[in-house]
Amino acid sequence: MVRCENIAIVLTCDDNYVRHASATIASTVENSQRKFNFYIFDCGISNSNLDRIQSMDILQKGQHALHVVKPPKQRCFEEFPLPAHFSPAIFYRVCIPEILRNQEKVIYLDSDIIVEGDLGDLWDQPLENYWFGAVYLDNNFIKDTQLKKFKANIGLEENKRYFNSGVMLMNLVVMRNERVLYQVLDFLRKNPHIKLSCPEQDILNLIVDRSNIFELAPKYNFTPFSPLAKKTAKLGKPVCIHFSVYKPWNFPQRIVKLLKKTYIFKLFHLYYVYAQLTPWANIPCETARFSKVIKLVCKTFTQPMERFIRFSVRDRIKSHIFNAKN
Numbered sequence: 001m002v003r004c005e006n007i008a009i010v011l012t013c014d015d016n017y018v019r020h021a022s023a024t025i026a027s028t029v030e031n032s033q034r035k036f037n038f039y040i041f042d043c044g045i046s047n048s049n050l051d052r053i054q055s056m057d058i059l060q061k062g063q064h065a066l067h068v069v070k071p072p073k074q075r076c077f078e079e080f081p082l083p084a085h086f087s088p089a090i091f092y093r094v095c096i097p098e099i100l101r102n103q104e105k106v107i108y109l110d111s112d113i114i115v116e117g118d119l120g121d122l123w124d125q126p127l128e129n130y131w132f133g134a135v136y137l138d139n140n141f142i143k144d145t146q147l148k149k150f151k152a153n154i155g156l157e158e159n160k161r162y163f164n165s166g167v168m169l170m171n172l173v174v175m176r177n178e179r180v181l182y183q184v185l186d187f188l189r190k191n192p193h194i195k196l197s198c199p200e201q202d203i204l205n206l207i208v209d210r211s212n213i214f215e216l217a218p219k220y221n222f223t224p225f226s227p228l229a230k231k232t233a234k235l236g237k238p239v240c241i242h243f244s245v246y247k248p249w250n251f252p253q254r255i256v257k258l259l260k261k262t263y264i265f266k267l268f269h270l271y272y273v274y275a276q277l278t279p280w281a282n283i284p285c286e287t288a289r290f291s292k293v294i295k296l297v298c299k300t301f302t303q304p305m306e307r308f309i310r311f312s313v314r315d316r317i318k319s320h321i322f323n324a325k326n
Helices: 018-030 047-054 057-062 075-079 088-099 144-154 172-177 180-190 199-207 229-233 253-258 263-275 290-325
Strands: 007-013 036-042 065-069 105-109 113-115 132-136 163-171 213-215 240-242
Touching (some): 007 088, 018 036, 018 047, 018 057, 018 113, 018 263, 036 088, 047 065, 075 088, 075 180, 088 105, 088 172, 088 199, 113 263, 163 172, 163 199, 163 240, 172 180, 180 199, 253 263
Parallel strands (some): 007 105, 132 213
Antiparallel strands (some): 105 163, 113 240, 132 163
16 A cells, blocks of 8 residues: 655754755655655755755655754754764754644654665654654674673663664654653753763663663664674665764765775765765765775774774683682
């Protein structure tokens, strides 16, 4: 049965990410027969870039709707000290329930995602009374020892699972009732100097009870740089490829195309395929650097040895010291 309901997709971005958000939109449309209502939260987009994204041919052909929303500024968001690679735009996803008050649910996507499957299957999943659906960062993403250290750094209890907020199926009715936005604002006011690795995501993990989260399959938030990425991909073809570490646009397109037979650069190439369907197709990305290719290739070869030394050798040394003491 073909569903007639339009799927609501929300992205938040500024000028630094608007061209990449357009690639996310293009890939979403290309891989589904459904109709979409896209909501772009303008967190600092120039008029020229707004004109570009609103003129996307792929939206006109498919009769999809694009709405640009200017979220009201929150002082806590603007003043909170962020790591250098983040902007206040990351916080505005928690404003979605209050801003889109006529919507009952939406799919939120980070703007560093390429969609390679039909989001209709995600949209049709029943949320019931859950706040939102998200993918947990379990063994599909990082090693247990790394995850424990990460949770300890933000003060999350070791027995609590940690989810990634880059893809969320959001139950806006329940989130409004539970006043999630105001819980986040209250946290920021009470902890103005707390240092977080992934600020908005860390806060949600700290304030949300796990019984309120609907667990999504790893294919909906696939991270290709995980040590277990290829194993995860075998569990189901990735639907949302999340470039949460290395960004395709940091690597020159001609080099990505040349190396596309390798696993990582094959995924990077997907970004450029969909970028060709956007108004930025012929505009070079200023962040692309050949030096970053060398750095990634070197890391690809050295990382397995680093992990071996870090885990295997370290554990043997600890075991030897323990046995010596006893």
